[in-house]
Amino acid sequence: MAGKPTYRDLERRISELNMQLGDYRERFAEISRNITEFVFEHDLEGNFTELIPHYTGRLGLYREDVVGRNARSLMPKHFCKQFDDYLRRVTSNGKDEGLMQVVSRDGKSHVIEYNNILVTNKDGEKMVQGVARDVTERLETEHALIESDTRFRIILDSIEDGYFEVDLAGNFTFFNSRIPEHLGCTEEEMMGMNYRRLMDRTNAEYVYNAFHKIFITGESVKSIEWELIKKDGSCFVAETSVSLKRDRKGDPVGFQGIIRDVTERKRFEQELAYMAYHDPLTGLFNRKAFVEKLTETIREARRYRGTRAVLFLDLDSFKKVNDVHGHEIGDRLLVEVAARLRRTVRESDYVSRLGGDEFSVILTNPRNLNAERVAGRLVEVLCMPYHIMGITIDFITTSIGISVFPEDGHDAEVLLKRADEAMYQAKERKSCFVHCGEGRDAPVAGTGKEGAHSC
Numbered sequence: 001m002a003g004k005p006t007y008r009d010l011e012r013r014i015s016e017l018n019m020q021l022g023d024y025r026e027r028f029a030e031i032s033r034n035i036t037e038f039v040f041e042h043d044l045e046g047n048f049t050e051l052i053p054h055y056t057g058r059l060g061l062y063r064e065d066v067v068g069r070n071a072r073s074l075m076p077k078h079f080c081k082q083f084d085d086y087l088r089r090v091t092s093n094g095k096d097e098g099l100m101q102v103v104s105r106d107g108k109s110h111v112i113e114y115n116n117i118l119v120t121n122k123d124g125e126k127m128v129q130g131v132a133r134d135v136t137e138r139l140e141t142e143h144a145l146i147e148s149d150t151r152f153r154i155i156l157d158s159i160e161d162g163y164f165e166v167d168l169a170g171n172f173t174f175f176n177s178r179i180p181e182h183l184g185c186t187e188e189e190m191m192g193m194n195y196r197r198l199m200d201r202t203n204a205e206y207v208y209n210a211f212h213k214i215f216i217t218g219e220s221v222k223s224i225e226w227e228l229i230k231k232d233g234s235c236f237v238a239e240t241s242v243s244l245k246r247d248r249k250g251d252p253v254g255f256q257g258i259i260r261d262v263t264e265r266k267r268f269e270q271e272l273a274y275m276a277y278h279d280p281l282t283g284l285f286n287r288k289a290f291v292e293k294l295t296e297t298i299r300e301a302r303r304y305r306g307t308r309a310v311l312f313l314d315l316d317s318f319k320k321v322n323d324v325h326g327h328e329i330g331d332r333l334l335v336e337v338a339a340r341l342r343r344t345v346r347e348s349d350y351v352s353r354l355g356g357d358e359f360s361v362i363l364t365n366p367r368n369l370n371a372e373r374v375a376g377r378l379v380e381v382l383c384m385p386y387h388i389m390g391i392t393i394d395f396i397t398t399s400i401g402i403s404v405f406p407e408d409g410h411d412a413e414v415l416l417k418r419a420d421e422a423m424y425q426a427k428e429r430k431s432c433f434v435h436c437g438e439g440r441d442a443p444v445a446g447t448g449k450e451g452a453h454s455c
Contacts, residue, residue: 037131038052038131039051042127043125043126044091044127044128047071049067051067056134058134058136059110060105065105071083074102076103079100079101090116095115095117097115099111099114100112100132111135111136113135115130116130162182162259163175163179163256165254166195166256168255169194170211171193171194172195175187183228183230184232189231199226199227199228199229203226203227215252221242225238237263238262239259240259240260241258243256243257281334282334284338284341284342284352285350286354287354289352290350290352291412291416293350294415295411297364298412307369307404308363308404309374309403309404310362310404310405310416311433312354313361313423314358314423315337315357318396321333321396325393329393333386333388334357338351338353338359340384344378344381345363345374348364348365349361349362360416371435375402379400379432399434401422401424401434402422402435403435418436419436421436
């Protein structure tokens with residue numbers, strides 16, 4: 001059986017307990033300096049009677065700085081009236097909660113969030129007890145976030161492009177005002193709407209594949225184009241940059257991007273492309289388009305060992321139209337010539353205006369080429385009278401030169417040159433066609449002219 005502790009043992013134990021108590025006090029003091037919550041009590045005049053813990057942390061106030069002081073002395077002067085209103089509420093309601101502004105030891109304003117109740121102490125006096133915390137930093141952070149969000153929204157709404165966010169299923173979760181404006185919808189209609197409702201099946205499938213690739217690779221795409229359908233049924237072309245949207249853990253949660261309406265730009269590009277390859281007066285393909293098409297046609301014919309034909313047309317006496325009736329009538333006649341050419345040849349044939357009153361046709365059907373028959377028909381059709389603005393023009397004839405791949409040449413330049421030479425020979429005979437090939441004579445069907453010749 002252990003003996004009773006000696007005086008030295010007790011003295012040692014007391015010393016150990018004092019050291020532990022000192023550690024506890026130091027740790028508690030450290031906690032008190034860092035926590036934002038504290039318990040307080042004050043009477044119905046606002047005089048503090050208690051404060052726990054000893055130190056109020058970020059306010060920098062000790063218990064002795066607070067107890068015995070009136071709460072109004074810790075507040076900015078303009079806030080004292082609000083404190084009076086608070087005392088009336090807690091007295092009449094038995095409790096109150098809200099925000100109050102106080103001044104810390106360093107003179108800075110802090111916002112305190114409190115939750116108080118009215119109690120009766122052992123002496124029968126009415127007192128107010130409560131728990132409070134310093135929420136200054138939290139409110140500043142929230143205010144900064146609100147300002148940032150407001151600034152972000154202002155920026156997004158001020159740009160001309162649409163900004164959007166969708167979840168992984170393609171439902172809109174956020175967008176700026178430009179998105180509903182582009183689509184003619186309200187924000188309420190847009191929120192939660194699936195992107196598939198804004199496009200046809202072909203575009204929806206294209207968008208799905210593009211977004212799926214972004215999801216798999218995680219790589220952003222700077223430019224995707226697709227067609228969107230507005231609420232009124234009209235369409236516009238959207239150029240979009242898209243990236244994967246992730247949460248704080250880095251997991252994919254959706255997609256975000258910028259949409260730009262490029263309908264006008266695409267229309268302008270198409271117009272430029274059209275102008276680059278079409279004659280502005282007649283709408284036929286121009287010389288540039290003709291040369292490229294002829295080169296492509298020859299390449300195809302060479303691959304499949306087929307034949308192709310080039311018809312080079314020139315209007316006879318066209319200068320007389322301009323001299324007698326003016327250039328407006330001349331232009332209208334050229335338009336009518338272009339229309340007759342389109343109606344006479346097959347859809348697969350390629351009709352061009354090379355310039356002035358010169359035209360060309362590429363016959364592309366290798367199974368039924370029959371260039372002489374087509375040329376004869378064109379001579380017949382183009383020689384018919386023209387009725388333009390009350391004027392009848394019946395003196396226009398045409399001369400046509402023919403060259404055939406591969407008999408007359410193996411490239412576009414040679415074929416065009418041989419057809420041009422044949423056309424000039426035809427022009428000498430008036431209203432006929434000439435095939436630039438030996439032993440190839442044929443009558444001009446239905447024209448009553450002298451027929452076809454070989455150069």
